[in-house]
Amino acid sequence: MTEKKLDIGKHWKTIANTFKDGLLVIDTKGRFVAANQAAEKLTGYTEEELKSKDCRVLNCTGCKILALGEKEKWCKLFSKGRVLDKKCLITNKDRRTVHLMKSGTVLRDDDGEIVGVVETLTDMSQIIRQQQEIKSLRQTFHLDDGYHGIMGKSPVMQNLFELIENVSQTYAPVMILGESGTGKELVARAIHEAGPRKDEPFIKVNCAALNDNLLESELFGHVKGAFTGADRNRIGRFEAAHQGTIFLDEIGDIPFSTQVKLLRVLEEKKIERVGDHNAIPIDVRIITATNKDLESLVKNEKFREDLFFRINVFPLHCPPLDRRREDIPIIIQHFIRQNSRDSIKKILGVTPKAMDALASYRWPGNVRELRNAIDYAFVLCPGGGIGIEHLPVKITAENECLPVDNPPALNPPPEIHPDDRETLFQVLRDVDWNQSEAARKLGVSRVTVWKRMKKHNVMRPK
Incomplete structure (x- = not known):
């Protein structure tokens, strides 16, 4: 009896439909040729x-259409030959977004000519949902160090986190605005880490730290012999950030001559190394930051208007610390935890009077200055709780109502009993609602008065 050979071609549909992953076959013009049942379920469309x-x-966010035409001329998959495990999103028939992991390869005939591509689609929706649930739980119960290292529960910070989440899923240029020390670099990193490029490079450039010639070489690279001391070829930060994110800090300090070249790079998505005329394609997400008023610089012709509009597509504002004072205790405890990891001292927290002093200080240097204050206190504090006597003098000098020479008390002061609401109201009325004067009469800090007013809903009558 003659053994029959298996003709896989006759059974390919049955084979394809046993796959848990979606399978699509596409011709050289981008038209669907075949789909298995898993692909039908993912896309919502039938094969027909x-x-x-x-x-x-x-x-599909993972597809890069180059131009109109066929094969290599229009699709990056055709030009590269294959793609492996690329995270992407598709929009199904019901206009819902589906998270996928996609792989693909070109199909060739006997002559080596490309005749189409085959793609496999792995549904990542459940995994993404689980990751989002875990992330939500960690944020709810504060199981990690804030949102990508940024601490804050205040409404203004929760709004900032939401904006970061939204913009991180796009490739729109972001400009981060804010005073010095507000955490603009942390915000830039959060945008990168929350987005689809999180596994690619994040490259920072401090534009204010380099002069004109060095900055251009730092950004775009140079070839050997381009200038004195250029003894070898060197890639620039844009090349190093290829397929990732480049963060241009202090963009307001960039020289006018470099602004022209930067604008051309952003528009053409190509760079030229210093001393070379060969264009090198780049694919980077650009994030900028400044503490300067760029609009004023534009009016004074110190910053190019076209570059400003190019990088200011989606502005984000980092609030100063005095606009989110309720976050100060959280930030302090975060810094104490960080310092404790590298210290043999057993410092557990901050005494109530020290916390009052820290919470009522103006913080012109914002979170960076607060970090320095905790580092300073770690040097002086032998252990236990950081007392007011361990804080920098400039902080305690602004809190005259707080005695510096009292020994630290690790137990928090008793809260005003609800029955004392009338007493608080009476004292505030007697001093014409001057919170500093009320704090002096009550023997507490102004911040404590503010907290008690908020707790007991005590407001100045209109």
């Missing part, structure tokens, strides 16, 4: 419906 459509109908 897909055959009448162009692959662009799925709006």
Whole structure:
């Protein structure tokens, strides 16, 4: 009896439909040729419906359309030959977003000519949902160090975190605005880490730290012999950030001559190394930051208007610390935990009077100055709780109502009993609602008065 050979071609549909992953076959013009049942479930389209459509109908974020035409001329997958485990999003028939892991490779005939591509789609929706639930739980119960290292529960910070989440899923240029010390670099890193490029490089450039010639070489690289001392070829920060994110800090200090070249790079997505005329394609997400008023610089012709509009697509504002004072205790405890990891001292926290002093200080240097104050206190404090006597003099000098020579008390002061609401109201009325004067009469800090007013809903009558 003659053994029959298995003709896989006759059974490929049955084979394809046993796959848990979606499988799509696409021709050289981007038209669907075949789809298995898993692909039908993921896309929401039947195979027959897909055959009448162009692959662009799925709006896949992992596809890069180069131009109109066929094969290598229009799709990056055709030009590269394959793609492996690329995270992407598609829009299904019901206009819902589906998270996928996609791999693909080109198909060739006997002559080596490309005749199409085959793609496999792994549904990542459940994994993404689980990650989001875990992230939500960690934020709710404060199981980690804030949002990508940024501490804050105040409404203004929660709004900032939401904006970061939204903009991180796009490639829009972001400009981070804020005073010195507000954490603009942390925000830039959070945008990168929350986005699809999180596994790619994050490259920072401090534009204020380099002169004109060095900055251009730092950004775009140089070739050997381009200038005195250029003894070898060197790639620039834009090349180093390829497929990742470049963060241009202090963008307001960039020289006017470099602004012109930077604008051309952003528009053409190509760089030229110093001393060379060969264009090198780059794919980077750009994030900038400044503590300067760029609009005023534009009016005074010190910053190019076209570059300003190019980088200021989505502005984010980092609030100063005095606009989110309720976050100060959280930030302090975060810094204490960080310092404790590298110290043999057993410092557990901050005494109530020291906390009052820290909470009522103006913090012109914002979070950076607060960090320095905790570092200073760690040097002086032998252990236990950081007392007011361990804080920098400039902080305690602004809190005359807080005695510096009292020994630290590790137990918090008793809260005003609800029955004492009338006493608080009476004292505030007697001093014409001057919180500093009320604090002096009550023997507490102004911040404590403010907290008690908030707790007991005590407001000045209109």
